[in-house]
Amino acid sequence: xxxxxxxxxxxxxxxxxxxxxxxxxxxxxxxxxxxxxxxxxxxxxxxxxxxxxxxxxxxxxxxxxxxxxxxxxxxxxxxxxxxxxxxxxxxxxxxxxxxxxxxxxxxxxxxxxxxxxxxxxxxxxxxxxxxxxxxxxxxxxxxxxxxxxxxxxxxxxxxxxxxxxxxxxxxxxxxxxxxxxxx
Numbered sequence: 127x128x129x130x131x132x133x134x135x136x137x138x139x140x141x142x143x144x145x146x147x148x149x150x151x152x153x154x155x156x157x158x159x160x161x162x163x164x165x166x167x168x169x170x171x172x173x174x175x176x177x178x179x180x181x182x183x184x185x186x187x188x189x190x191x192x193x194x195x196x197x198x199x200x201x202x203x204x205x206x207x208x209x210x211x212x213x214x215x216x217x218x219x220x221x222x223x224x225x226x227x228x229x230x231x232x233x234x235x236x237x238x239x240x241x242x243x244x245x246x247x248x249x250x251x252x253x254x255x256x257x258x259x260x261x262x263x264x265x266x267x268x269x270x271x272x273x274x275x276x277x278x279x280x281x282x283x284x285x286x287x288x289x290x291x292x293x294x295x296x297x298x299x300x301x302x303x304x305x306x307x308x309x
Contacts, residue, residue, distance in 0.1 A: 129196050134298060135218050136187070136203040137242070138227035139235020143255040143285035144203040145187045147227060151291045152189025152201065186217055191295070199295065204239075214242060223249040223302035225294055227285065230254060230261050233271055240272055249302045251279040253294045257286065 136144045149156045187203030202217050218224070226239040236252075243250040254261055254268060263271075265280050274280060279297050283290045 129198060132197060132199050132299070133221040134199050134201050134295065135221045135224040135248075136201055136227060137214070137224055137239040138204075139229065139232055139239065141232065142227040142229045142235070143257055144227050146257075147225070147253075147255075147283075147285035147291045147294075148187040148189040148201045148203045150286055150288045151191050151295060153192060154190050157186075157188040186213070191292075193295075193299070199299070218242075218246070218248065221248060223251075223298045225298055226250055226252045227283075228252055228254045228268070228272075229257070230263055230268065231258070233268070236272060240274065244275075249298070249305050251281060251294060251298045251301060253281045253283040253285075255285045256282055257284065 136147055138144055145156075145158055149158070186205065187201070189201040189203075191199045191201065193199055202221070204214055204217050224239075224243050226236060226243065228236045240250075240252070252268075252272065252274060254265075261268075261282070265282075269276075269280055279301060281294055281297060283294050285291060
């Protein structure tokens with residue numbers, strides 16, 4: 127059997143739920159590089175809207191999910207703080223697509239991820255994480271605020287829920303496959 131490995135990036139701002147999404151779908155215990163937020167990050171990391179956050183990803187998250195006998199997805203979650211963006215090029219190298227995870231309480235933290243994947247032409251989907259209940263905004267309002275191209279899928283999700291996170295992955299894989307050359 128010729129098993130195919132497919133790399134997917136999970137990106138977004140600080141505190142959007144990237145580590146949680148990777149962990150919710152991974153069939154292996156996810157590798158995380160979470161560290162406790164310390165006094166050193168005060169004034170460096172903007173915790174507005176996520177004041178209760180105590181840990182943060184400092185390198186990447188890694189998980190795996192087998193979607194068929196011959197296809198395995200490898201999930202790479204990026205760190206969300208500005209100071210770690212230098213790592214995104216390495217993490218995204220070789221990826222077939224990306225999930226941009228959004229928290230509408232901090233929508234502005236999503237702009238850099240959307241811009242990053244648009245500039246590189248990497249297929250992506252936007253998933254609004256409804257960790258904290260209902261979203262106060264419609265999909266049209268979020269799409270407009272993020273200035274998303276109409277072709278970019280915008281989905282609701284709960285990063286804690288395996289089925290919800292799987293649906294986001296399925297949408298991304300379908301989008302990436304639809305952009306592959308025929309033949």
